[in-house]
Amino acid sequence: MERTEDFTCPRCGNSDPDGIGIGPTGKPYCRICLQYDGREAPAFTPSGQRIQLSLTYPLSPAQRTVSNQVLAAVTKGQPVLIKAVTGAGKTELVYAAMEHFLSRGLAVGFATPRKDVVIELEPRIHEAFPMATITSVYGEHTQVLSADIIVLTTHQLYRYPNYFDLLILDEIDAFPYAGNQVLKHFFRRSVKGVYILLSATPSQTDLEELEKDKGAVITLDIRYHGQPLPVPQIRLYGPFGKLDIIACLRDFLSAGKPCFVFAPTISRVRRLADLLRLFCPGGASVDSQDPDRERKIADFKAGKLSYLVCTAVLERGVTVRDLQVIVADADHPIYDAAALIQIAGRAGRKSGYEDGEVIFFCHREEPWVKEAVSTIEETNHHAAMQSVPKKI
Amino acid sequence: MRLCRACLKRYEAGTIFHFFDMECPLCNTCLRQIDHRVHFRVADGIRCLCLGYYEGKMKDYLIRYKESLDYELRTIFLYPYATLLSLIFAGCLAVWAPSSPARIKERGFDHMEGIASNLNLERCAALTKPDGTEQKEMGRQGRLAISDRITLNPGVDIAGRRILLLDDVVSTGATLAGCHRALLSAGARSIFTICLMDNDEEHSKKHF
Numbered sequence: 001m002e003r004t005e006d007f008t009c010p011r012c013g014n015s016d017p018d019g020i021g022i023g024p025t026g027k028p029y030c031r032i033c034l035q036y037d038g039r040e041a042p043a044f045t046p047s048g049q050r051i052q053l054s055l056t057y058p059l060s061p062a063q064r065t066v067s068n069q070v071l072a073a074v075t076k077g078q079p080v081l082i083k084a085v086t087g088a089g090k091t092e093l094v095y096a097a098m099e100h101f102l103s104r105g106l107a108v109g110f111a112t113p114r115k116d117v118v119i120e121l122e123p124r125i126h127e128a129f130p131m132a133t134i135t136s137v138y139g140e141h142t143q144v145l146s147a148d149i150i151v152l153t154t155h156q157l158y159r160y161p162n163y164f165d166l167l168i169l170d171e172i173d174a175f176p177y178a179g180n181q182v183l184k185h186f187f188r189r190s191v192k193g194v195y196i197l198l199s200a201t202p203s204q205t206d207l208e209e210l211e212k213d214k215g216a217v218i219t220l221d222i223r224y225h226g227q228p229l230p231v232p233q234i235r236l237y238g239p240f241g242k243l244d245i246i247a248c249l250r251d252f253l254s255a256g257k258p259c260f261v262f263a264p265t266i267s268r269v270r271r272l273a274d275l276l277r278l279f280c281p282g283g284a285s286v287d288s289q290d291p292d293r294e295r296k297i298a299d300f301k302a303g304k305l306s307y308l309v310c311t312a313v314l315e316r317g318v319t320v321r322d323l324q325v326i327v328a329d330a331d332h333p334i335y336d337a338a339a340l341i342q343i344a345g346r347a348g349r350k351s352g353y354e355d356g357e358v359i360f361f362c363h364r365e366e367p368w369v370k371e372a373v374s375t376i377e378e379t380n381h382h383a384a385m386q387s388v389p390k391k392i
Numbered sequence: 393m394r395l396c397r398a399c400l401k402r403y404e405a406g407t408i409f410h411f412f413d414m415e416c417p418l419c420n421t422c423l424r425q426i427d428h429r430v431h432f433r434v435a436d437g438i439r440c441l442c443l444g445y446y447e448g449k450m451k452d453y454l455i456r457y458k459e460s461l462d463y464e465l466r467t468i469f470l471y472p473y474a475t476l477l478s479l480i481f482a483g484c485l486a487v488w489a490p491s492s493p494a495r496i497k498e499r500g501f502d503h504m505e506g507i508a509s510n511l512n513l514e515r516c517a518a519l520t521k522p523d524g525t526e527q528k529e530m531g532r533q534g535r536l537a538i539s540d541r542i543t544l545n546p547g548v549d550i551a552g553r554r555i556l557l558l559d560d561v562v563s564t565g566a567t568l569a570g571c572h573r574a575l576l577s578a579g580a581r582s583i584f585t586i587c588l589m590d591n592d593e594e595h596s597k598k599h600f
Contacts, residue, residue, distance in 0.1 A: 018395050018402065021464035024501035031400060034460040 009033060011158075013185045032182055036158040041145040044163060046105035051132045051148065053099040055092070063089055066220045071096045074166065074194050079215035081197040081206070085379055086345020087319075089224040090198045091121065094168050095128055097196065102132055102148060106165035106193070109150045111157060113177035114316055115139065116297070117170065122151045157186040165193035171316050172199045172206055173338050200345060201338035221383040227354035228380040230347045232340070232373050234330075234360050242272070245328055246279045248359060249307060252324045253280055258300065259307040259324040262343055264332035266311055272328060273309040282306040288313050315342045322353035330360035330369050340372035397464055398422045398453055409472060417467045425449035426471070433590055435565025438572055440585035443473060445595060446561050454560060454589065458503050466506035469560075469588050478512040481556045481584065486511050487575065489559040489567050490519040490542060507588070508558050518548045518578075519571055535563075539570030544578045551579035562587040 008015040009030035019032040059067060066082065073080045074097045084090045101108050110125065112118060115138045122136040135147040137156045145159060154169070154177045169177075169187060177183050187195075197206065197215075210217065223229065238244050245261065252259045261276070263269045266287045273285030284296045284305050293313070299305045301320055308314065312334075325347045330340060340360065347356025360369055393402040394410070396419035403419040410416050418426075427444025434440075444450060450469075457465040470477070488504035496502045508515050521542045544550075555575055559568060568585055575583055 019400055021462065023463050024506070029463075031462055031464060034456065034462050037460060 012036075012182045014182065033158070036155070036182075036186070038142065038159060039145065040161065041159050041163065044107040044146060046107075047133045047148050048105070049131045049133075049148070051099070051102040051129055053095050053128060054130060055095065055128055059092055060089070060222075060224055060226065062220060062222050062226075063092055063224065066218055067093050067096045069216075069218050070094060070196065071100060073216050073218075074196065075100060077194050079195050079197070079210065079213050081199065081202060081210050081215055081217045082220065083199060083202055083217060084220035085223060085229060085383075086200045086342060087223045087229070087349040088200075088220050090170065090200075091124065092128075093220070094196055094198070097166065098129070098149070098168070101166040101193075102129065107150075107163055108148065109152065109160065109164040109167045109190070110170065111152050111154050111167060111187070112170040113154045113174040113183075114171065114313075115153055116294075116313070116318070117316060118151050118153055119294075120318070121170075125149060125151060154183045154187065157183070157190045160190040162192050163190050164195075166196070167191045167193075168196045168198065170198045172197050173201050173203055174316055175312070178203070201341050203338070221379055221386070223349070223354075225351040225354055227348070228383060229376050230344065230356045230358050231376055231380065232327075232344045232358040232360050234362060234365060234369060234373060236365070237361060237363055242275060242328075245272075245326060245361060246276065248326055249276060249280050252326075252357075253282075253306055257322050257324050258303070258305075258320055259326060260314060260346060261307060261309045262315070262325070262327045263309060263311065264329050264334050268329070269309050269311050276307075276309060280307065284308055286310040286314060312339060312343075315339060315346070318346065319349050320346075321350045322356065323347050323349070324356055325358045327358075327360045329362070331362040331364060331366040335368060337368045337371040337375060340369065341375060344372065344376060394419070396422055398468055413472075417471060422449075422468075427589070431590070433562065433587075433592065435562050435592075436569045438565050438568045438585060440559075440562060440565070440568060440587050442562065442587045442590035443470075444589055446589035446591035447596070450589065457506075458499075458560070461499055461501075463501060463506065466503075467510055469507050470510045474510040475512075477556075477586070481511075481513060481554075484513055484554045484556040484584070485518075485550060486513040486515045486556045486558065487518045487550075487571075488557070489571055490517075490521045492521050492523045494523040504558060504560060507560065511556075513556065516548060516550070518545055518550060519543070519574055520545050521570075535566040539566040539573075542567070542570035542574050544574050548578070550575065552581050555580045555583045557583050557585045559585070559587045561589050561591050563591040563593075 005017050007020050007028040012030060012033035014030050014032045020028050021031045023029045070080050070093060082093055098108050118136050118138050126134045132148040134149045135144040137150060137152040249259060263272050266289060269285050269287050276283060282305060286293050286296050286308050300308050323346055325343060327343055344358045347358050348354045362369055394405060396403055397417040399422055401419060406420045407423060409423060427450055429445060430443055432439060433442050453465055456462045486508045488508050491502055519542055557571055562568060572583055
């Protein structure tokens with residue numbers, strides 16, 4: 001029998017003996033990447049169309065500058081991390097680089113950790129590149145694996161070893177990609193050419209790893225519409241805790257504004273939704289275990305629901321007009337500053353409705369709550385100081 | 393610190409199971425996932441003891457074991473009943489519902505044999521079923537047709553033996569009926585049937 005200590009998984013690079021089992025024949029096998037078994041994509045063949053970018057709306061001046069910087073870097077083969085505030089229009093920043101690769105018949109991928117984001121992103125990218133074939137790949141949706149542009153979740157990257165000439169990875173700090181060594185390994189394995197990372201709140205390790213690859217960090221501090229980010233208000237609970245949330249939510253609803261209420265855990269989401277239903281009709285609860293989740297989100301966007309009580313599943317990628325945000329228990333330890341900044345970034349994204357309200361309810365002011373608020377204030381300050389974004 | 397076989401995390405022993413059983417494969421959290429709704433069910437005329445229902449976390453683990461071929465998981469399914477069953481059925485011959493030879497070759501192991509190996513009983517791969525009989529996609533009619541094709545392996549002598557028959561999931565009971573027929577016609581004295589999980593339509597209707 002071989003020793004499990006000496007075994008390294010050839011597929012995911014795992015060498016932790018805890019994640020290695022002994023198979024029926026006495027040979028060691030990796031238990032970490034077992035769930036990633038499936039069809040691998042066939043070799044890339046470009047569709048041969050002449051692919052051109054056709055945006056129906058103009059880029060803001062700040063976006064255009066950053067977009068050109070990104071294009072210049074990736075054509076040199078240098079990886080890029082774009083650090084842009086929430087609602088800056090991160091996706092549009094990479095279109096120029098995508099066009100550059102697509103027009104040369106090279107493989108382009110757009111990966112993100114969240115399934116909901118993939119579903120929302122696919123039509124948007126198709127709109128920008130109407131001539132290109134595009135496919136989305138995520139759990140239970142893996143029929144078509146190859147196209148000019150592949151939009152996929154990070155969990156599906158194992159199907160594309162050494163495949164992408166340009167791979168864009170959105171929301172690098174999001175669960176489940178953040179801190180998952182297996183997914184990180186699959187990401188590195190699937191990049192053949194150059195990669196672009198997008199994030200609003202990159203962690204220190206992300207920056208260090210980029211440093212090793214001699215990558216460039218490009219920042220964009222202004223939102224698409226040029227207005228500052230809404231600064232969250234911290235409110236301490238009064239003696240009757242939940243009443244404050246109800247009062248606050250009723251204010252928003254009577255003004256006719258849709259609202260997200262974030263709660264830390266699934267059970268708390270369901271309890272809070274039950275309570276709020278008594279006082280504010282027309283809402284629903286959304287969490288990752290909910291089979292109706294996609295329908296409820298669609299209903300909310302269509303205006304059929306007036307508010308959603310949700311876990312952090314909706315913390316990214318969702319854009320709703322004139323949205324207000326309430327975070328119940330922002331002092332819960334599952335949140336960190338990055339998550340709170342993302343949540344605060346839901347508000348005021350659409351032009352014409354730039355001033356959303358964000359309210360953090362806490363029992364006490366924990367350091368990460370204060371850090372989130374001060375980071376947003378700092379970013380706004382930066383944006384005000386420099387009208388044109390500067391390369392660090 | 394012990395290693396949980398199911399969730400692959402290190403944990404501090406914290407329950408009575410860990411105190412008495414140094415080999416306990418599961419951590420405190422995963423022990424709580426075990427479905428303890430042990431019940432009898434009569435399916436297709438066969439009375440079988442089901443250890444739980446085919447749902448929740450244990451269903452995921454069974455799929456990971458059977459389909460993703462995580463062989464190390466074989467110890468968790470009869471836990472914590474294996475010791476008790478070995479005592480109650482001492483002297484019995486453990487037999488399990490067969491997979492087709494092609495499927496066994498594809499997996500590299502017989503998944504039911506792995507589960508039965510937790511019992512401290514005499515074991516025998518007595519039954520076999522022909523290739524091309526995957527049950528998952530079939531309706532009730534198809535399953536009934538297969539059950540007739542379960543046969544005893546040549547050279548197996550079970551005449552006069554008491555049998556403990558094991559299966560992983562019981563849906564219609566057709567497989568179990570087929571196994572019973574084959575075993576009885578070979579002269580088995582008595583058969584007691586145990587299923588790990590009950591995939592009963594009535595039950596799933598009741599709860600959803």
